[in-house]
Amino acid sequence: xxxxxxxxxxxxxxxxxxxxxxxxxxxxxxxxxxxxxxxxxxxxxxxxxxxxxxxxxxxxxxxxxxxxxxxxxxxxxxxxxxxxxxxxxxxxxxxxxxxxxxxxxxxxxxxxxxxxxxxxxxxxxxxxxxxxxxxxxxxxxxxxxxxxxxxxxxxxxxxxxxxxxxxxxxxxxxxxxxxxxxxxxxxxxxxxxxxxxxxxxxxxxxxxxxxxxxxxxxxxxxxxxxxxxxxxxxxxxxxxxxxxxxxxxxxxxxxxxxxxxxxxxxxxxxxxxxxxxxxxxxxxxxxxxxxxxxxxxxxxxxxxxxxxxxxxxxxxxxxxxxxxxxxxx
Amino acid sequence: xxxxxxxxxxxxxxxxxxxxxxxxxxxxxxxxxxxxxxxxxxxxxxxxxxxxxxxxxxxxxxxxxxxxxxxxxxxxxxxxxxxxxxxxxxxxxxxxxxxxxxxxxxxxxxxxxxxxxxxxxxxxxxxxxxxxxxxxxxxxxxxxxxxxxxxxxxxxxxxxxxxxxxxxxxxxxxxxxxxxxxxxxxxxxxxxxxxxxxxxxxxxxxxxxxxxxxxxxxxxxxxxxxxxxxxxxxxxxxxxxxxxxxxxxxxxxxxxxxxxxxxxxxxxxxxxxxxxxxxxxxxxxxxxxxxxxxxxxxxxxxxxxxxxxxxxxxxxxxxxxxxxxxxxxxxxxxxxxxxxxxxxxxxxxxxxxxxxxxxxxxxxxxxxxxxxxxxxxxxxxxxxxxxxxxxxxxxxxxxxxxxxxxxxxxxxxxxxxxxxxxxxxxxxxxxxxxxxxxxxxxxxxxxxxxxxxxxxxxxxxxxxxxxxxxxxxxxxxxxxxxxxxxxxxxxxxxxxxxxxxxxxxxxxxxxxxxxxxxxxxxxxxxxxxxxxxxxxxxxx
Numbered sequence: 001x002x003x004x005x006x007x008x009x010x011x012x013x014x015x016x017x018x019x020x021x022x023x024x025x026x027x028x029x030x031x032x033x034x035x036x037x038x039x040x041x042x043x044x045x046x047x048x049x050x051x052x053x054x055x056x057x058x059x060x061x062x063x064x065x066x067x068x069x070x071x072x073x074x075x076x077x078x079x080x081x082x083x084x085x086x087x088x089x090x091x092x093x094x095x096x097x098x099x100x101x102x103x104x105x106x107x108x109x110x111x112x113x114x115x116x117x118x119x120x121x122x123x124x125x126x127x128x129x130x131x132x133x134x135x136x137x138x139x140x141x142x143x144x145x146x147x148x149x150x151x152x153x154x155x156x157x158x159x160x161x162x163x164x165x166x167x168x169x170x171x172x173x174x175x176x177x178x179x180x181x182x183x184x185x186x187x188x189x190x191x192x193x194x195x196x197x198x199x200x201x202x203x204x205x206x207x208x209x210x211x212x213x214x215x216x217x218x219x220x221x222x223x224x225x226x227x228x229x230x231x232x233x234x235x236x237x238x239x240x241x242x243x244x245x246x247x248x249x250x251x252x253x254x255x256x257x258x259x260x261x262x263x264x265x266x267x268x269x270x271x272x273x274x275x276x277x278x279x280x281x282x283x284x285x286x287x288x289x290x291x292x293x294x295x296x297x298x299x300x301x302x303x304x305x306x307x308x309x310x311x312x313x314x315x316x317x318x319x320x321x322x323x324x325x326x327x328x329x
Numbered sequence: 330x331x332x333x334x335x336x337x338x339x340x341x342x343x344x345x346x347x348x349x350x351x352x353x354x355x356x357x358x359x360x361x362x363x364x365x366x367x368x369x370x371x372x373x374x375x376x377x378x379x380x381x382x383x384x385x386x387x388x389x390x391x392x393x394x395x396x397x398x399x400x401x402x403x404x405x406x407x408x409x410x411x412x413x414x415x416x417x418x419x420x421x422x423x424x425x426x427x428x429x430x431x432x433x434x435x436x437x438x439x440x441x442x443x444x445x446x447x448x449x450x451x452x453x454x455x456x457x458x459x460x461x462x463x464x465x466x467x468x469x470x471x472x473x474x475x476x477x478x479x480x481x482x483x484x485x486x487x488x489x490x491x492x493x494x495x496x497x498x499x500x501x502x503x504x505x506x507x508x509x510x511x512x513x514x515x516x517x518x519x520x521x522x523x524x525x526x527x528x529x530x531x532x533x534x535x536x537x538x539x540x541x542x543x544x545x546x547x548x549x550x551x552x553x554x555x556x557x558x559x560x561x562x563x564x565x566x567x568x569x570x571x572x573x574x575x576x577x578x579x580x581x582x583x584x585x586x587x588x589x590x591x592x593x594x595x596x597x598x599x600x601x602x603x604x605x606x607x608x609x610x611x612x613x614x615x616x617x618x619x620x621x622x623x624x625x626x627x628x629x630x631x632x633x634x635x636x637x638x639x640x641x642x643x644x645x646x647x648x649x650x651x652x653x654x655x656x657x658x659x660x661x662x663x664x665x666x667x668x669x670x671x672x673x674x675x676x677x678x679x680x681x682x683x684x685x686x687x688x689x690x691x692x693x694x695x696x697x698x699x700x701x702x703x704x705x706x707x708x709x710x711x712x713x714x715x716x717x718x719x720x721x722x723x724x725x726x727x728x729x730x731x732x733x734x735x736x737x738x739x740x741x742x743x744x745x746x747x748x749x750x751x752x753x754x755x756x757x758x759x760x761x762x763x764x765x766x767x768x769x770x771x772x773x774x775x776x777x778x779x780x781x782x783x784x785x786x787x788x789x790x791x792x793x794x795x796x797x798x799x800x801x802x803x804x805x806x807x808x809x810x811x812x813x814x815x816x817x818x819x820x821x822x823x824x825x826x827x828x829x830x831x832x833x834x835x836x837x838x839x840x841x842x843x844x845x846x847x848x849x850x851x852x853x854x855x856x857x858x859x860x861x862x863x864x865x866x867x868x869x
Contacts, residue, residue: 001352005471053421056414059630062666062737064499064507066765069739071692071703074710075746081765082739084692096503102428103503107761109431114342115794116437118761124428128503195427197348198447200473203425269464274504277422282415283505288665288739291696295670299412303631304378305638306537308646311617314538315547322548324574324616327646 003190006204010212017258021251030257031234032243038261045268050276059297061290064283066105083287093285097278100129124188131181134174135210137161138217141174145235167222175218182211202270209263216256226253333362335783338826342790344440353443354455354475358484360388363783366490366776369530374523376534377632381523387486392479398522399477403460405521409514410461416514419506420457423450429498429508434769435491438787443488446498446508452485453515486524489515491784493773494627494659495732500765512774517629525628529775532624536636541586541620547574550616553589557599564857566849569606574647575613579684581644582612584655584701585622587813588834594816596855597656597834600843604705604836607845608685608713612653618643621660622813626667627775634671637663640698641672651681652698656834658812659773661700661740662733669696686711700734702743702811702835709750715844718753720851720860724807725754726838727799729792729819730767731812739765744811744835751835751842756803762795772818785818786825793826800827808832 020026067078079088080095095101108121141158144150162170186207189195220226230246231253237243267273279285312319312327319326335341349356365387374382383393395401410417430436430445442448451473458465458474465474475481494509519525532542539546545553554571562568572578582605588598605612618639625632644652654664669675678697681690688707690699708714728748734740741764748755762768771789772781799805808819808830816832823830841854853859 002471049421053414053418056411056417058414059412060666060670062415062507062510064496064505064736065739066500066736067739068741069692071690071740071743072688072707072710075706075742078739096505100503102501102505103426105501105766106428107432107501107766109437109791111342111344114339115797116791118759124426128426192427193348194346194430194442194445195425197353197442198425198427198430198445198451200425201471202473271422271424274422274424277418278504280414280418281422281505282418283499283507283510289692290665290669291693291698292691294673294695297670300671301631303635303638305635305642308617308639308642311538311540315616319547319574319616322551324547324551325576 002199002201003196003204006201006208009205010208013209013258013262014212014255017255018251020258021254024245027254028245030254030261031245034257034261035238035243038264042264042267045265046273046276049268049273050280053277053280057298058282058286059299060282061286061288061295062282063286063288063290065288069288084289084292085287089285089287093279096284100125100132103128123184127181127184130177131185134178134181137174138172138178138214141172145232146239148232148236169221171222175214175221178214179218182207182214186211206266206270206272209259209266212259213256213263216252216259219252220250220256224250224252226250333780333783335363335786335825338786341783341786344438346440348442353448353451354470357480358487360483360487362780364491364781365487365784366526366528366778366781369523369525369527373527373530373534374525377530377537379523379525379530380521383523387483392483392524394479394482394522394524398482401521402477402482402518405518406457406461409517410457413510413514415507415510419450419511420454420461422504423447423454423506424504426503428501428503429506432498432501433492433508434495434497434771434791435493435784435788438771438790439784443484444491446502446506449488449492449508450506450511452481452488453511456481482519482522482524485515486519489519490526490776491788493732493769493771493776493788495769495773496736497732497766497769500736513626513630516627520628526775526778528778528781529624529627533628533632533636536620536624539619540615540617540639542622542624543586543590545586545590545619547616550589550614550619553595554598554602554614557589557595557602560855561599561603564853564855565603565845565851567603567606567845567847569602571602572613574615574617576647578611578613578647579650580610580612581618581640581647581649581652582614582655583618583621583640583652585657585660585813586620587622587817588655588657591817593820593831593833593837593856594813596837596840597816599855600834600836600838600840601655601701603840603843603845604714607843608708610684613647613649615643615647621654621657621664623660623663624775626659626663630667633663633667637668638672640668641675644675645677650679651693652678653701653704654698655701656811656813656836658731658733658814660813662737664696664698665738668698683707685713700738700740700743702740702747705836705839706743706746709747716750716839716842717844718751718842720841720854721752721838722754723854723858723860724752724838724841725756725803725805726752726807726809727756727758727796727803727805728763728835729758729770729796729808729810729815730763731810731815732767732769732773734811735765735767740811744809747835747839748809751838754803756799756805758795758799762791768792768795770812770815770818770822772822773814777814777818782821786822789818789822790826792819793822796823796830797827800830806830807838809835809838811835
């Protein structure tokens with residue numbers, strides 16, 4: 001059901017975008033107004049969400065420890081899995097963000113001969129990493145449209161990415177990788193019954209949207225070449241706040257743009273915000289140094305306790321009888 | 330009341346992992362006997378001043394909720410979203426990748442999709458979306474949102490009391506989302522309308538009044554400890570002191586009350602007494618702070634603080650220098666991650682230094698509380714103990730990392746170091762079932778009651794099967810742990826899944842091996858089991 005709805009939503013988007021290409025007014029809207037609108041929603045929304053999270057305090061230091069703690073000097077600690085200081089935290093977060101450390105731990109449980117067995121299951125980690133890294137590279141490669149002269153590192157990145165020079169124009173490795181990664185993530189969601197059972201509209205839609213962006217991009221590069229000069233002029237127009245409506249740039253490009261803008265607007269209000277959220281999680285970004293340094297809770301509310309005096313008042317006679325010392329005879 | 334019959338192990342292990350035909354939001358919850366816990370009694374709730382004390386049970390149609398229960402829950406949610414970044418973040422960032430699903434021992438043991446951590450969290454997230462996000466308000470079900478109804482509340486109750494807050498999922502989640510935190514919030518919300526379980530509220534009420542979960546009064550504590558001293562004398566010929574409420578002692582010793590109440594915890598407690606006697610430690614037990622455990626952790630943050638306050642207060646009253654804590658799981662989560670923040674600063678105490686070795690426990694310099702395995706490992710390392718591991722030769726031991734010392738502290742090497750010096754036959758369980766990947770006993774977080782037995786056996790199955798494997802491979806007959814709840818729940822778990830394996834604390838093993846000054850020749854271990862014929866005895 002959720003899958004079907006998201007497929008329909010993406011289809012409608014495609015048709016809408018294709019329709020836009022035939023109307024001058026709508027084309028203007030898409031190429032001159034929507035970029036700013038989408039970008040604004042993205043930036044403002046992104047910041048808003050992060051501020052909302054950041055505003056909530058972290059009352060307790062609830063690190064999840066995945067390695068030996070720092071205790072006695074002769075016991076080998078594991079600063080990356082159980083950091084006791086800032087550098088360890090930075091290392092742990094870096095591993096988490098760049099290499100998906102926790103996902104790398106993933107196992108798959110099967111009942112074999114009436115017993116659970118935990119097999120290694122690095123596929124999700126592998127394809128997840130493949131997808132996210134290639135997405136980053138692709139986004140960075142696109143900077144060549146927005147900068148003139150193109151920064152050497154962007155060209156360098158593109159050169160490395162197209163290193164194997166397969167086909168003309170060269171197939172970018174990141175393009176192949178992202179398509180593979182996305183397909184895996186999508187198929188996994190559809191095929192594995194448990195994952196399908198937990199999937200919401202947003203899960204399918206986000207994947208399909210990105211898949212839409214990627215496939216239209218690939219189509220333009222390899223099958224329906226867009227006029228790159230026009231694209232660059234358009235992009236530079238945006239950056240210099242003088243957008244020009246391009247001519248004869250092709251329907252596929254319009255669909256591509258449309259997907260990108262929807263993605264940008266969708267981003268801050270969806271689960272895609274995990275991109276920012278991953279940095280804020282107190283189970284990962286805090287050192288496990290609770291017994292060394294006191295963590296402060298800004299709202300440490302007073303509570304009703306049962307004092308020793310109240311306790312002794314109730315049990316004084318019994319305590320005396322048992323020969324236990326008391327404060328008041 | 331009679332308890333539901335538990336299926337035979339062979340039937341229980343036939344688990345279906347295929348999700349049902351109907352979406353989870355449309356699948357009603359059935360309160361099947363054996364899978365839920367009795368409600369908190371009016372008496373316990375009243376004793377703690379908790380809302381809505383009444384007589385009810387989970388399978389009842391009418392839960393006798395307050396008129397405005399929905400407002401109370403939603404207001405409670407709003408408040409907690411503002412007070413806890415963790416809660417707000419965990420409501421927002423999950424991508425439903427499902428990596429957590431088969432990491433939960435309750436999911437592995439039941440196949441119920443709502444026991445996948447991701448769905449357990451969605452139970453709460455769906456309501457969060459409906460009332461606290463725009464997309465949820467506008468698009469409802471399409472945005473994964475749903476109304477808060479009595480049935481939803483019942484579903485929360487069923488599943489938040491089928492989570493032992495073990496945090497295994499949190500170790501595997503790419504964002505570190507901690508289901509324990511979500512369960513804690515869910516239980517706090519349920520508590521606001523008086524929906525709690527008696528195995529949590531009664532111990533909490535007892536603890537508040539008498540100082541310990543079991544409600545043992547001062548004289549009772551003294552009797553129990555003296556009784557242990559008698560047993561120790563019988564086994565070793567050495568009479569140990571039992572200092573209680575002693576002002577001016579150097580160290581306050583706090584341990585879970587389970588350790589002085591029932592086997593096999595008592596043997597661990599005897600182990601502490603023997604160790605402290607042998608090294609001549611100037612310490613004291615307390616009857617007021619006679620509980621290290623904290624069942625507040627299984628109801629609300631407020632209750633954690635209320636029950637925990639006694640430890641520092643008593644340390645101050647008795648004028649000790651620092652505090653030593655016994656073997657316990659959730660107790661140490663509280664001490665490590667909450668105590669100092671809630672009830673500190675403990676500036677009236679001194680930075681802990683071992684009086685025997687001079688070792689400064691720098692890792693506890695603020696909280697001023699040292700874990701006994703850290704303390705003992707340091708003693709062994711500095712050659713302060715004379716150990717004869719051959720006395721444990723009849724025991725082939727494996728070690729269960731208790732959830733909280735594992736994933737809220739990272740206490741992995743110390744207990745192993747002690748076991749390796751106290752025993753000659755130590756075998757690790759499979760790598761995916763120990764250390765940070767350790768599997769829960771199935772009865773933590775207040776679920777270790779008898780009416781919930783089927784769910785406990787299901788939840789504990791993955792742990793039990795890992796034990797079974799080392800039993801078959803290495804003849805393991807003893808499961809060691811550093812948790813009082815484990816000592817109680819793993820015992821039933823072993824009887825059900827792996828008969829022939831007994832459970833003990835690490836300090837019981839240590840005390841078996843401990844050569845004491847002036848002792849007679851030992852013929853039995855602490856349990857009174859004969860030492861002779863130092864070979865494996867499967868029927869031990």
